[in-house]
Amino acid sequence: MALRDVSVLFRTPWIIITRGLAFVIQVFVFAYFISTLIHIPGLNFWEYYSIGSVVTTIASISFVIGYDIFEEAEEGLLDYLLTLPVSRRQFIIGRALGGAIRAIIYTIPMFTVIVIFWGFNQPLSIASALLSMFLLAFGVTGMAITLAVSVRTANRFDVVIALLELAVSRASIALYPLQRLPDYVKGIAPFSPVSLASWNAWSSLAFSAPDLLNIAALGAFVAVFLGLGAAFYFRRLEGGIYA
Amino acid sequence: MSTITFERTGKRFGDLDAVKDFSITIKDEEILGLLGPNGAGKTTLMLMMGTVYRPTSGTITVNGFDVVKQPNEVRRLIGIAFQDPRVDGILSGFDVLNWHLKMTTTFDKDERRRRVEDVLKALDLWESRKKRTWLMSGGMKKKVEDAKILVQRPNIAVFDEPTAFLDVPSRLLVWKMIRQLRDEGSTVIVATNMMDEAERLSERVAIVNKGKLVASETPEQLKGTVKGGEVLELTLNDGSEFRPDMLTKFPEVRDVKKQDNKILVFLNSGTLLLPKIVDTLSTQGFKIESVRLKEVSLEDVFLTYTGQRLE
Secondary structure: OHHHHHHHHHHOHHHHHHHHHHHHHHHHHHHHHHHOOOOEOOEOHHHHHHHHHHHHHHHHHHOHHHHHHHHHHHHOHHHHHHHOOOOHHHHHHHHHHHHHHHHHHHHHHHHHHHHHHHOOOOHHHHHHHHHHHHHHHHHHHHHHHHHHHHOOOHHHHHHHHHHHHHHHHHOOOOOOOHHHOOHHHHOOHHHOHHHHHHHHHHHHHHHOOOOHHHHHHHHHHHHHHHHHHHHHHHHHHOOOOOO | OOOEEEEEEEEEEOOEEEEEEEEEEEOOOOEEEEEOOOOOOHHHHHHHHOOOOOOOEEEEEEOOEEOOOOHHHHHHHEEEEOOOOOOOOOOEHHHHHHHHHHHHOOOOHHHHHHHHHHHHHHOOOHHHOOOEHHHOOHHHHHHHHHHHHHHHOOOEEEEEOOOOOOOHHHHHHHHHHHHHHHHOOOEEEEEEOOHHHHHHHOOEEEEEEOOEEEEEEOHHHHHHOOOOOEEEEEEEOOOOOOOOHHHHOOOOEEEEEEEOOEEEEEEOOHHHHHHHHHHHHHHOOOOEEEEEEEOOOHHHHHHHHHOOOOO
16 A cells, blocks of 8 residues: 555656756755855754755655545555555555655655765765654555544645645744744744754754654554544544454 | 345435435345436435435445444445546556556555456557546546446445446447456446336345335346236237137236237236237137337336336
């Protein structure tokens, strides 16, 4: 089931190429330009922004699984998938995992570009950054699935998921440091899962100092939304016990 | 062995009883036709049996496995071909079937390919096996949907309107393949609102209306329940001496009407009774110019049980 979701990514290679190009332009044109305007002592803003861009991209891609499941439910494909000999537990974890792996595969080339460009070469730091990105992707897919099965109309779903994506990704410290954020964002930004992941990725890569507390918080984020996703899923589908 | 038992099964969506107090036992290796108009509850019955919907009352067991308590065991036994094709539009017909087999069987790559190739060739889809399903016509897509179950060959094969959107040759082909599936050991359930499909394909027909089971017998038995449903039309050279009581003495004859030289006999078991009637009239000196027997159709049966026409 997870492989099915991963394979979806490779059916539309042009999306990877265009999004990849957009990322390159954002980091090497836009970020370079504004980094010449922003000076924060002890912070290489261009480097900070580059890492944050990868993290926000992975969050954004992880939301796509929500659209997939909503469409499948609308088109009736979900009924078919639910008749396959796969337990509901495997089904929900498989879908979330598939969405997360897909997001990771999608962003790996961008991550590689950043790692090479900035010369990050500590394997443990790279692994720590990837772990936080994977946990973020896994949690966001759970969140997107929860939303896909709890919102009933297509228009409402589009609006809600867009707002949620905006809140999670933009109201975070992924692209701009906390001290430069407006006051109305400062209060919530530290709690965004994107903030947790980007902070750990940045501190791991730039300072070889993984933030274990952040990783634990991301683990909790995954558990909560995977559980919520599963609960809503079964309630919505009425499809038997949580086997 | 794949006996399916619905025991006072019900499914409620809000205030609507989609299925109510539905009880039936489907025997091993039989082809059961579920006949009913759109909205009768046929698809809901199938989705409950396929563990997609949970019954709100009663039970459903498949080979002794309860669909609510042991859904995983049930899913391993059943394959459902849906009314509207449920295929991933971006995949080709070949990939749809290959993926379906990958998910439902333990066949290796070669066996999967062999089965998919056999069925696609039989359904005349092999040439377009690489075409993405969203580019296919409604009929082709429907054949791919049916093919999922034909390649899988599950213990219990469920087809929801298997020949909707198909042309006549394709319909005959699909029916033949469904019968083959049963011959190879599958129990087959076919939901349909087409009389000829139910009649030609099913060994037993269950009539479903407004979520309830109305009748369940072989097509012949069901036809026999329509009293006087067959019409024997006789034309005599001279009917002036004919009296209805000459024929109403037969218990199978329900009514006799005379229109000049034409005699209309409303009866059951017309094929068996016809020689006796001809003999009786000949003995009385009547010369019969023509004989025509209109048999009871499943449509008549449906009308009798539900008070409405299907098609």
